[in-house]
Amino acid sequence: MNEKEIQLLQCIEQNGRLANDVLAKMIDVSEEEIIGMLNKFEDDRVILQYITLIDWGKVPIQETVTAMIDVKVTPKRGVGFDEIAEKIYRYPEVKSVYLMSGTYDLSVVVEGKTMTSIASFVSQKLSTLDSILSTTTHFILKRYKHDSIMYDQKEDDKRMVVTL
């Protein structure tokens, strides 16, 4: 992968809505080249999705509850943690699954409409899977920063209008 391709990925990772002509100017290539690179990245699944970061806390009717669950499991010969991880991430309420170093094995992020719905997911679906040894559920109380974006930071330029 060349330096311009990496620049393109860094730019759209920060702002997925930048127009192709703007990206072309920034990276110093033609618009056609930008389209070509994006198509290739999409085909190769380097770019998986263009998503939007939304502060759902500001949308009262859409309130959701998120929990991070530490899961201890018994790995299986031949497949390690992959098989149990797949069983977990197939559930639609599971937002992410990571294999962790440290005192537990899998970190599972689950989103639901209520605490009860998450509690029932943990007790009835997750805990009952084979090879799950234990779960510890942590509910997220407030989001301060996510994917480098600070939720409460206002755009506030403290500089004077003109300085030489």
Place this chain on the structure above:
Amino acid sequence: MSKFLLSNTVTSIQPSGIRKFFDLASSMDNVISLGVGEPDFVTPWNVREASIYSLETGHTAYTSNAGLLELREEVSRYLNRKFQVTYQEDEIIITVGASQGIDIALRTILNPGDEVIVIDPCFVAYAPLVSLAGGIPVHFSTSGKDEFKLNIEALANTITPKTKAILLCNPNNPTGTLLEKELLEQLADLVKKHNLLVISDEIYAELVYDEEYTSFANIDGMRDHTILISGFSKTFAMTGWRLGIVAAPTEIISHMLKVHQYAIMCAPTMSQHAAVEALRNGEADVQAMRRSYMQRRNFLVKSFQEIGLPCHMPGGAFYVFPSIENTGLSSEEFAQELLIKERVAVVPGNVFGECGEGYIRCSYATSLEKLIEASKRIQRFIQTIPMVEPVGRI
């Protein structure tokens, strides 16, 4: 108060011509400013935290006049790492911004009537600082036709027996022009021949985008002829901390230290502690900022070219300096009308010297979103003006 109570030198200096324009821009809403000569980034948190910690632990006393030894040791390593120049700790002074470094340099080297060549267009403080130090600023003009690079032959004709020094800004504020090694070597020949000093203001040296940077002090034989000015403001987004670096051979710096000592004692202690952290752990932030500036520069230069304002691709700093000659407006008319009609603030080029007339300085130290909006507004503004020359020419 009657005028005779004041210094003739000071009263003859004009205040910065930008004041009226600044007041107008400040009184308006919804202004996108491309007129700001400082980074839009806030100082990285680890640097701010280091300063806070220094206050918590009671580091509130003076430092040595030249600055914290710990900081000067870091600066010595930094200058070597970045610019391959070697200065010992006692050849470095930490100043209150690069401007104070230039001030003490001039006050140290000038006798009344000595001439200092300032290369226009240039930072507005240069000529006044020369005058205040008892010298005579001699303006040498560069031309937009050759991207404001130095014409060494023409420069040679400016040198007189009274010439003491040349004040160089590389990369340049306001043009963004970068002087490459070959040109600096030609300048070095001239400096050697006439036994001059160069005050080399390299405050933007870390913001260079396309090629390797060469410090003037790194040119063969020039260390003894150079007073190197650097600092933290632009590189580490630390403008408000007021912290600069001066490096020069012992025979010069030891005298500069006297001026510094009696004028201001030492640079602010809490800022110096922050600077230690910036030099030790700031490289990743600098790289990220540099990449962002480069992309914004590319965007703005190409946007101006599309709009029909010829604009060279500047090698460094965070300014572009497009020509507005084909609009038939003067720099000040252009800036004023653009501000009133489209609420975009730019700095008229003539503020930086006569040869800046016909140009405007636009800073791209502003978010990309604002640059996109500003270029749309400028295009709309240009479309209302009957152009005196066909647009789209570079």
